[in-house]
Amino acid sequence: MHLLATTNGGLESITAAETATLVGVDADVHHRGVIEFDGNYDNVYDLHYQSRTCHRLLEVLVDAPISELSDVYDRVREAAIAEHLPFESFGVVGTRHGTHEFTSMDVAERVGQAVIDEYREETSKRLPVDLDDPTVRLEAYLYDDRFTLAVDLTGDSLHKRPYRVCEHDAPLRATLAYSMLHIAEYEADDRLVDPMAGSATIPIEAALSAADRVPRPDLDPAFEVLPNYDAEAFYDRRAAHSTGDPALDIEAREKRQKWRKCARVNREAADLEGKVDIAEADAREAAIDADCVVTNLPFGIRVSDDLRGLYQAFADRVREGDVDRLVALTTKPDLLPLDAVDRYDIPYGRIDAAIVVCEP
Numbered sequence: 001m002h003l004l005a006t007t008n009g010g011l012e013s014i015t016a017a018e019t020a021t022l023v024g025v026d027a028d029v030h031h032r033g034v035i036e037f038d039g040n041y042d043n044v045y046d047l048h049y050q051s052r053t054c055h056r057l058l059e060v061l062v063d064a065p066i067s068e069l070s071d072v073y074d075r076v077r078e079a080a081i082a083e084h085l086p087f088e089s090f091g092v093v094g095t096r097h098g099t100h101e102f103t104s105m106d107v108a109e110r111v112g113q114a115v116i117d118e119y120r121e122e123t124s125k126r127l128p129v130d131l132d133d134p135t136v137r138l139e140a141y142l143y144d145d146r147f148t149l150a151v152d153l154t155g156d157s158l159h160k161r162p163y164r165v166c167e168h169d170a171p172l173r174a175t176l177a178y179s180m181l182h183i184a185e186y187e188a189d190d191r192l193v194d195p196m197a198g199s200a201t202i203p204i205e206a207a208l209s210a211a212d213r214v215p216r217p218d219l220d221p222a223f224e225v226l227p228n229y230d231a232e233a234f235y236d237r238r239a240a241h242s243t244g245d246p247a248l249d250i251e252a253r254e255k256r257q258k259w260r261k262c263a264r265v266n267r268e269a270a271d272l273e274g275k276v277d278i279a280e281a282d283a284r285e286a287a288i289d290a291d292c293v294v295t296n297l298p299f300g301i302r303v304s305d306d307l308r309g310l311y312q313a314f315a316d317r318v319r320e321g322d323v324d325r326l327v328a329l330t331t332k333p334d335l336l337p338l339d340a341v342d343r344y345d346i347p348y349g350r351i352d353a354a355i356v357v358c359e360p
């Protein structure tokens with residue numbers, strides 16, 4: 001079967017590398033934030049409890065070129081819809097890029113009608129539509145002339161980690177945090193420091209991955225209701241997954257007491273006491289010795305002298321210290337006076353950001 005995995009835009013190569021390592025598939029970019037690959041049911045089960053960068057997995061039902069809106073209807077009518085969908089409510093989300101004479105809503109409406117018609121012809125039953133809270137979610141992508149219809153296998157996005165009990169004002173998405181660790185080539189025996197850790201998302205993701213813990217142990221995946229999928233096989237595989245208990249050297253530094261408290265709450269929720277140190281330190285002053293420094297730098301909409309001074313002083317500490325690899329997410333990469341050996345441009349909310357990689 002053909003599968004899609006959604007992830008953070010700009011970090012498709014990281015998710016492709018992760019899926020290759022975890023389940024041995026060879027993925028390509030479908031479009032920004034989405035990769036595609038051929039896989040099997042076991043791959044779907046394994047990625048649902050092992051992937052740290054995927055948001056959702058989807059199974060492709062239709063993938064075809066189209067030239068007009070009526071082609072959307074025709075291509076969906078040709079697909080074996082009734083074999084893939086249960087008799088449950090469904091909803092279609094449409095996404096469109098390129099120049100067309102119709103909207104993404106038109107695409108979603110045509111898909112919805114074709115699904116209802118095809119299902120009724122095969123089973124004599126009319127599938128109920130629920131656009132607000134459907135049991136089965138279909139994604140219809142139209143990128144230029146490429147139309148792809150896929151069924152969501154995941155449900156609740158995998159990036160919603162259950163340890164995120166205390167929310168920072170500027171929280172980093174857990175999948176983005178882990179992707180930064182992947183870029184830093186972090187390994188369990190490395191010393192890792194996040195000098196501006198906030199609620200400790202990066203240090204917690206590091207410890208969870210080093211101990212091979214399941215990132216979403218609480219997930220009831222959407223494929224549970226789909227025909228052809230064996231949810232029991234998934235739950236058995238997840239329960240049988242073995243974790244490690246390595247000695248770790250991970251430090252979350254933070255200037256503000258409020259966020260150190262928040263980091264402790266999340267560390268406890270992640271069951272990582274004794275695995276992640278949380279320390280009071282000012283990144284402008286504290287010396288750094290670490291194999292990896294991975295951090296999400298503070299940013300403001302306007303550049304203030306404070307921000308400029310912080311980036312400068314932090315860069316000085318990195319240069320003076322003993323740091324093999326620095327991976328930093330910032331919306332102001334030009335303020336960081338360190339030479340980058342690599343860079344990933346990513347959207348961060350509504351602003352542009354970059355992950356810069358330095359070998360000081």
Ligand SMILES: C[S@@+](CC[C@H](N)C(=O)[O-])C[C@H]1O[C@@H](n2cnc3c(N)ncnc32)[C@H](O)[C@@H]1O
Pocket residue numbers: 168170171172173195196197198199200201202253254255256259281282283284296297298299310
């Ligand atoms: C963008 S936030 C990090 C958010 C974090 N990744 C998370 O998911 O919770 C940046 C953090 O740097 C902290 N910070 C700012 N200046 C600092 C300094 N000089 N030393 C240490 N921490 C600082 C802020 O208090 C803030 O919590």
